[in-house]
């Protein structure tokens with residue numbers, strides 16, 4: 049898994065590439081925590097290039113969301129392909145996260 | 160591995176999809192033999208969708224080429240990606256087969 | 271579904287290091303595809319096994335990465351069977367359960383996915399050391415889900 | 421090359437059925453990538469192992485598909501080691517050689533690829549039954565190809 053991080057004004061866009069499992073989720077967790085601790089209030093996670101996620105990845109996202117909620121920020125996901133979205137749906141997380149189709153939609157939702 | 164077979168006038172185009180290894184090469188061998196025995200003199204093998212080939216696959220191609228030469232026909236390959244082409248080169252088969260870039264180039268060479 | 275094989279077994283043995291998860295996933299995915307499951311079902315079975323191995327690493331071996339995990343893939347006539355063997359701490363079966371989905375919190379989804387995806391999930395605690403987790407998925411769903419647990 | 425692990429081993433056991441070749445390839449590809457080989461080198465190592473298994477199926481087991489093949493992937497400090505164990509017919513070492521590339525004919529390229537790709541190829545005929553084929557590829561090429569055989 050690789051993380052590509054860009055800033056669009058006050059929005060931090062994290063593009064995730066690869067597989068988010070027990071091996072890779074710690075570095076995503078670390079990145080999210082550091083962005084939030086650093087005071088960022090708007091984070092967009094782009095899943096366009098994510099091929100796989102398991103419950104460790106989901107746990108990491110829930111942790112990020114809850115941290116962000118505590119600091120009154122906004123946390124948006126975008127670009128989930130259908131098999132990734134399935135997993136969110138099965139775990140009833142589709143209603144828990146704000147999920148947008150494209151990165152553009154995600155940015156709009158955060159503006 | 161799947162074979163998709165089309166005819167363009169007197170040219171038989173066989174599009175190979177997948178992996179040509181010991182498991183799958185027998186069905187390619189059978190198809191080539193049946194086309195040649197059936198009297199076809201122009202065969203184009205399109206490798207565009209071939210992800211992997213090993214020596215069983217190469218052996219099958221050499222057998223096809225030699226059969227075709229015996230029956231005074233023409234046998235052309237096209238669409239090899241660079242890692243597949245590498246394998247032909249290492250085995251010094253790049254000079255043994257007629258190898259074209261695109262299916263169009265392959266058809267032109269057989270017209 | 272085009273099934274091709276009689277009873278047959280693949281064995282894979284790894285150490286309990288998360289870096290091998292991807293390799294395990296590719297073995298399970300290939301196995302499910304070979305035996306004729308759809309792409310979707312094969313991905314699901316792969317997720318279930320990933321979750322089970324993740325739990326072994328986290329809970330049975332408390333995240334030490336040099337312990338042994340054995341994975342048997344058994345191709346049976348009516349189902350695909352995955353047997354995961356560890357030699358770590360045995361769990362109290364009562365603690366192996368997924369959280370309430372409505373109680374959103376980090377964690378607690380692994381067992382949920384395993385039970386959701388597989389037709390039969392059995393934690394066999396009878397070995398002297400460690401646990402034998404037996405997961406089955408049938409090729410054709412039975413009418414009465416009589417073998418559905420949990 | 422980012423190497424990450426100490427001595428460690430993965431074991432895979434399959435039956436001698438060509439339908440498992442793809443699964444073996446994915447294990448070998450992942451192993452080579454984990455250990456830090458480039459995509460190209462990883463694909464090459466995968467081809468070498470595919471050829472070696474193909475030869476075991478064809479020559480040691482004369483194409484019977486229900487025999488046992490054990491594959492050990494050993495992550496060593498300086499090299500990746502693949503050990504392929506079969507329990508079939510032993511070969512006369514003199515017959516295990518690739519054909520002259522100029523003499524184009526179907527077959528005879530498997531051993532060529534194995535020797536071309538791997539730094540060290542050893543057919544160990546000492547086991548009572550069958551053969552142990554040991555393949556090594558170093559992470560950094562040695563100066564004097566002193567361990568290059570064949």
Ligand SMILES: Nc1ncnc2c1ncn2[C@@H]1O[C@H](COP(=O)(O)OP(=O)(O)O)[C@@H](O)[C@H]1O
Nearest residue numbers: 325326329330361365366367377378379380381
């Ligand atoms: N292999 C195992 N060994 C011991 N306990 C386990 C094992 N698998 C699951 N458990 C128990 O089941 C609980 C639920 O597991 P799971 O749904 O995967 O969530 P999580 O691992 O995130 O807690 C775990 O917290 C643990 O107590």
Ligand SMILES: Nc1ncnc2c1ncn2[C@@H]1O[C@H](COP(=O)(O)OP(=O)(O)O)[C@@H](O)[C@H]1O
Nearest residue numbers: 475476479480511515516517527528529530531
């Ligand atoms: N595992 C093996 N057991 C017995 N003989 C083998 C084995 N591997 C290779 N050989 C011998 O080496 C020869 C060359 O092998 P190879 O280059 O793979 O070509 P092919 O298998 O197409 O003949 C084979 O014909 C066979 O005689």
